[in-house]
Amino acid sequence: MIAAVQDAPFSTGLSKWAQSLPDHISPTAAKAYLSCSLMFYFERVACIKRKTPxxxxxxxxxxxxxxxxxxxxxxxxxxxxxxxxxxxxxxxxxxxxxxxxxxxxxxxxxxxxxxxxxxxxxxxxxSPEALKDKPRAVEVLLTETIPGLSVPLTGAMDLIEGNFTPVDFKSSAAKPDKSHAAFDHEIQLVSYQLLLEAAIGETPPSLDLVFLVKTKKPQTIRVTSKPADAHRKRRVVALLETAVEGIASNRFHPQPGMQCSWCQFRNECMAWLPVHEEERKAA
Ligand code: SF4
Known part of the structure; x- marks a missing residue:
């Protein structure tokens, strides 16, 4: 399905919309695209199969x-x-x-x-983090239209507690740095808030992550962050929209960084060269 092309109420500083947009955007896909668009391409567009990490x-x-x-x-x-x-x-x-x-x-x-x-x-x-009471919902898949996003936002929440707090669980090899964890997962957490606000009109009291850490003595660590204000929400919508626009425009290129150390597409990445418009026409 091709979604209607609309003008976003802000500029991402990138090119105008391509003609075909993805059906929807999820925070996971947006984060993957923004981390390295070429790895995103190999995994999710070309669907190159590798052994599961x-x-x-x-x-x-x-x-x-x-x-x-x-x-x-x-x-x-x-x-x-x-x-x-x-x-x-x-x-x-x-x-x-x-x-x-x-x-x-x-x-x-x-x-x-x-x-x-x-x-x-x-x-x-x-642990004290283990759910004690009846939750509001488990494994909630929501898809909502969000102002400023040209395609619907979709997200699957692991758990919604009785007071409407969305909780996402992470398996981790090392103890998370609490001061960075919420920032690292900002797109996902704020997306959940946007989805809940659109679906039920409620702002959750907090946005929570629970890390299951497989250290020698396993630990369970909750990181709680405040719900996003208007500035944070707008920022996340702009990041989501940047990913939508990049995917729709076929903008996939290497973005070398820490993620290269676990990327399984080094050979394909080394073979990459940009395709110029004249070459595209000649092909
Ligand atoms: S090696 Fe690095 S730059 Fe290349 S595709 Fe993988 S993550 Fe991206």
């Missing part, structure tokens, strides 16, 4: 276990540690089967990854 696989399986726990709390079902651990193990195996090989390197590394997952989940369930 271990951290991504572990994060997804932990996420599935937390979802099972929160859903059980919501429905009044079985939320015992054994059932949650079984949900983790099932997801761990299902993801290996359904999403292709994981880049473990060895069977020992696979088993260590599995045990790490079970340990961080047990630490969460034991």
């Amino acid at each position: 271990v951290s991504l696989h572990l994060g997804k399986a932990v996420h599935a276990a937390l979802q099972a726990f929160h859903l059980a709390r919501w429905r009044g079902g079985d939320d015992s540690p054994e059932t949650v651990a079984a949900a983790f193990d099932k997801s761990f195996r299902d993801l290996e089967r359904d999403e292709g090989p994981v880049n473990y390197g060895s069977e020992q590394k696979r088993e260590k990854t599995r045990i790490d997952g079970l340990r961080v989940i047990a630490a969460y369930l034991d």
Whole structure:
């Protein structure tokens, strides 16, 4: 589907709209595009398949276990540690089967990854952060029209607590720096606020991240940030729109930085050269 081209009420400083826009934009896609547009292209446009990174696989399986726990709390079902651990193990195996090989390197590394997952989940369930009351909602997928964005904004929230606080869970190898965490995840957190405000007309009391850290002694750390004011919201909408415009304009180029150390497309990146308009016409 091609969305209607509209003028944004601010300038991103980039070129005018291309003719075809993506159907929607998610904070995850926008952050990936803004981090390195060429890596975004290889992963999400060219869909070049690579072995799944271990951290991504572990994060997804932990996420599935937390979802099972929160859903059980919501429905009044079985939320015992054994059932949650079984949900983790099932997801761990299902993801290996359904999403292709994981880049473990060895069977020992696979088993260590599995045990790490079970340990961080047990630490969460034991922590004061483990959901006690019935949540407002679990795994909420919202798509809303947001002023200033030329395509709908979509986002999947892990959990909405009883007081409407959206919570996003992160698996992490190291303890997060609390002063940077909310800033690092600004696009995602503020997008959730925008979605909730558009969907239910409520501003959440805070925007929360819960980190499940797989240090030697696993830790569960909550980072709470204030809801965004008008300036922060406008800034995030402008970042989202910059990603939409770049994707719609086929603007994909290397953006060397820290992300190169875990990028799986170094060879493809080295082969990249810009295509000039004359070459495009001649092709
Ligand atoms: S190697 Fe670096 S610049 Fe190249 S695509 Fe990967 S992340 Fe981008």
